[in-house]
Every structure is written in structure tokens, then in C-alpha cells.
Amino acid sequence: MIEKLRGYWKLFTVFFRIGLFTFGGGFAMMPLIEREVVEVHGWAKQDEILDIFALAQSVPGAIGINTAVFVGLRLHGLLGAVAALIGVITPSVIIILIIAQLFSQFQSNLHLTRAFSGVKAAVIGLIAAAALRAARGAISDRFGLLVAAFAFVLSAAGIISVVWVMVIGGLSGILYYRQRGESK
Amino acid sequence: MIFLQLFSSFFKIGLFTIGGGYAMLALIRQEIVRHGWLSPQEFVDIVGIAEMTPGPIAVNAATFVGFRTAGFWGALTATAAVALPSLISVIIVSYVWEKYKSSTTVQNMFSGIRPIVVGLVGAAALMVGTATFAVLDSVSHVFWTILLAGLTFYGVAFKKWDPIKLILATALAGLLVFR
Known part of the structure; x- marks a missing residue:
């Protein structure tokens, strides 16, 4: 029982991290997921994660959420899927709830805009790298x-x-x- | 009943989002404006915010609209509704996949699908790149964007640099160089 709870918690925290750093949509998320799921935790093999990405893009739902559900489901069944799902969306829910109340300050914050210009550049590099990494296996x-x-x-x-x-x-x-x- | 409307609208948005990203924006816009939940201008603002905040754009929009129309519980309702189709569709597909993935036909099918993913992701890189460079208005911004994008690409594609650390580093660099 404790062992199971620990598994759900692990899934939640790993996907929370992934969700927190996903800018620019599901494609930019691929290198993050690959690193956490394949390299750090060994939850899937390199070619399996490619198939999971392919399936995640072919079924209804946002790619990031679908990938989280796929990995969670494989690892710990339905509750694992739910844990990964909640993990991946919780950061955006919290951040948006804060922003919804501070809407106008957020929009005109110069520091945020500048920092985000840097992140936008990174997103291009991340997606291009995702394409190249996928090409090697595919x-x-x-x-x-x-x-x-x-x-x-x-x-x-x-x-x-x-x-x-x-x-x-x-x-x-x-x-x-x-x-x-x-x-x- | 606002909660029911939020649920059905965002369930629909989740259900018809396939392949992710920007294709679904039109559907979100249609649902939101149809119910008068946000004005067209507010919709443009939420898209801008969704791009600047982490997470799937559908989730960001759902949380924002839900909160604006029905407070905290509205936000939770809309967010749960937009995520639910993922859970259902992935469970079904995953079941079928596990059952048939060792068959030769399915293996061959995936040999055709994997290169498709490469092409789609490559096209996404091109589109996101074009959109980003289109709004840059100075030579130094173009220079820094190329440099940061190039470094990130190099680090993730050829070295084992942690993407999360790269995102933090580029945010910091952006703070310093984008003036």
C-alpha cells in the first residue's frame, strides 16, 4: 500500500516538474519528458517513448496530457494515470489562478516580457532538438x-x-x- | 447552469483537440465567444498569457475562463472537463496498443508513423520559429534569439543538457539581453 502510494506520488512530482517547465506546447515538452521518463527514471525505453509520442498525437486531448496519462497508465494503472495527469496540469492551474487575479499587472510587466523572450528562443531550439532526436530513432x-x-x-x-x-x-x-x- | 455549460464546452474542446497546439484555438474561441464568457479582445489576451505560462494552452484557457465565469470551482470544473477526454481516449488506445503491439502489421504501421512524428515536429519547429522571428524588431533581438535557440538545440540534441536548466538559463539571459 505504502509502496503504491509512493509510486503515485513519484509520478505526480515528475509530471509536476514537466508541467511547470513546458512552454510553447506539447512539442517543446518532448525533450523534457524523454529526459525524465527514459534517462532519469527508466520508465520506458527510447523507442517506446517515440511510440507513446506518436499515439499521444493521434488521440483526442492535449499532447502533454496524453503523454502523461500513457506513462502513468503503463506504470501504475488507472490511479497512476490520474496521478500523472493531475501532476502535469497542476502547475498551470495554480499559475493561471494567480494571473487571473493580477491580470493587468502581469500583462505589462517588462521583466516578465524580457525573460519570456529568452524562453521563446529556447522553445524553438527544444522543438528542433525534439525533431532531430526523434529522427534518430524513427x-x-x-x-x-x-x-x-x-x-x-x-x-x-x-x-x-x-x-x-x-x-x-x-x-x-x-x-x-x-x-x-x-x-x- | 454555468457549471454544466463550462463542463460540456471544455469537454468538447478536449475531445476535438487532436495533434495538439494551435489548431484548437479556433474551437476554443468559438466556444468562449458563443457563450459570451470573454470578449474577443480578452480572448486575444488569454492566448498571449497561455503562451507565456507553462502548460497546455487548452488547460490554461479552461482555468482562466472557468475562474472568470464561476470562480475557483468554475476553474476546476472547466479544467477537469478539458482533461477528461485525454484520460478516456488514452486508456482505450493504450489497451488496444498493449494487446496488439507485437503483431507484425502493427509494428509495420508504427514504422510508418514514427517518421510522420519527425516531420510533424520539424514543421512545428519551423512554424514556431517563423512566428517568433516575425515579431522581433531589432538586430540585437534577432541575434540573441538565434544564439539562445542554437545553444538550446545543440545542448538538447547533441549533449545531455537538462532542458529545465536551459529554460531557466534562457529566461535569465532574456532578462539581461532583451532591452
Whole structure:
């Protein structure tokens, strides 16, 4: 019982940390999650976390929350999922509750604006690094490179929804590797 | 009943957010303005705040709108509602995934999906970068943004620098250099 509670608490605190430092949305969060979940705590392997990111982007809900729920669920079942979920959203809830009351001061605070300009630069670097790190695990042949380029162009052009890009990628993977007669 | 309206609106927002990020802003805006919970100007402000504060934008918006319309319990109601679809959908998908992930077809499917994730994240980097540089108004700001973005990229992609420490460091650097 104590052991279980300790597991839930650990999930809560790790995802609280991740939630506290997630700026710029779910993509910028990927290196943080990878570091905490794979490198620091060993809760998932490198290739598993990539699949979790892929699934988190394909189902309803914000990416950060979905990833937290995936990891929590794998580790400690339903209550683990809830602990990770509450952990990842609590920092933003607290901060927004404070800001909602100090709205006008917050908006015009010069120091905050400057500090945030630095964080915005970091967010670009974080997302680009997330892409490169994912590429190392995800692209192993020419087909993979082609699929990644295809997704990049479609997504940057904003032509079709992410869901359809994922579906096309999944189907082409099934067809291509079956025809090659190898399982990857 | 305001709590019920908050719940159903933000549940809907959570449910129809797929792939995350900025696509959902239109839906949030529509729900919020339709109910008259915020004015269009206030909506623009909350988007700005959501970008500057940690956490998913949907959660930030839910907490803010819930608090504005029905106080603390309104904030909790809206936030729980926006997170609930994640819990349900991930539990279902996770169950199916664990059951079939060793099958060859599912393995091949993921071999096609993983590169897609690379492309999507790469495109996100391009879009966030473009949006950030578009509003910079001086050469020194451009210089510092390139430097800080480049350092973060290098540290996270090639070294094992802690992203959290990098965020703290860039915030501090921003305080000093963005004048």
C-alpha cells in the first residue's frame, strides 16, 4: 500500500516538474519528458517513448496530457494515470489562478516580457532538438526519410489534419514493409 | 447552469483537440465567444498569457475562463472537463496498443508513423520559429534569439543538457539581453 502510494506520488512530482517547465506546447515538452521518463527514471525505453509520442498525437486531448496519462497508465494503472495527469496540469492551474487575479499587472510587466523572450528562443531550439532526436530513432531507411519529408511538407503547408497524415503514414508503413517481406 | 455549460464546452474542446497546439484555438474561441464568457479582445489576451505560462494552452484557457465565469470551482470544473477526454481516449488506445503491439502489421504501421512524428515536429519547429522571428524588431533581438535557440538545440540534441536548466538559463539571459 505504502509502496503504491509512493509510486503515485513519484509520478505526480515528475509530471509536476514537466508541467511547470513546458512552454510553447506539447512539442517543446518532448525533450523534457524523454529526459525524465527514459534517462532519469527508466520508465520506458527510447523507442517506446517515440511510440507513446506518436499515439499521444493521434488521440483526442492535449499532447502533454496524453503523454502523461500513457506513462502513468503503463506504470501504475488507472490511479497512476490520474496521478500523472493531475501532476502535469497542476502547475498551470495554480499559475493561471494567480494571473487571473493580477491580470493587468502581469500583462505589462517588462521583466516578465524580457525573460519570456529568452524562453521563446529556447522553445524553438527544444522543438528542433525534439525533431532531430526523434529522427534518430524513427528514420532507418529511405522510405522513412521520404515519409518524414512528406509529413513535414503537408503539416507546414497546413493542408490536411494531423490525424490524416498519421493514418497515411501508418497505412504506407504496413504496405511498404509487407511488400518488402520484412518485419521491422 | 454555468457549471454544466463550462463542463460540456471544455469537454468538447478536449475531445476535438487532436495533434495538439494551435489548431484548437479556433474551437476554443468559438466556444468562449458563443457563450459570451470573454470578449474577443480578452480572448486575444488569454492566448498571449497561455503562451507565456507553462502548460497546455487548452488547460490554461479552461482555468482562466472557468475562474472568470464561476470562480475557483468554475476553474476546476472547466479544467477537469478539458482533461477528461485525454484520460478516456488514452486508456482505450493504450489497451488496444498493449494487446496488439507485437503483431507484425502493427509494428509495420508504427514504422510508418514514427517518421510522420519527425516531420510533424520539424514543421512545428519551423512554424514556431517563423512566428517568433516575425515579431522581433531589432538586430540585437534577432541575434540573441538565434544564439539562445542554437545553444538550446545543440545542448538538447547533441549533449545531455537538462532542458529545465536551459529554460531557466534562457529566461535569465532574456532578462539581461532583451532591452
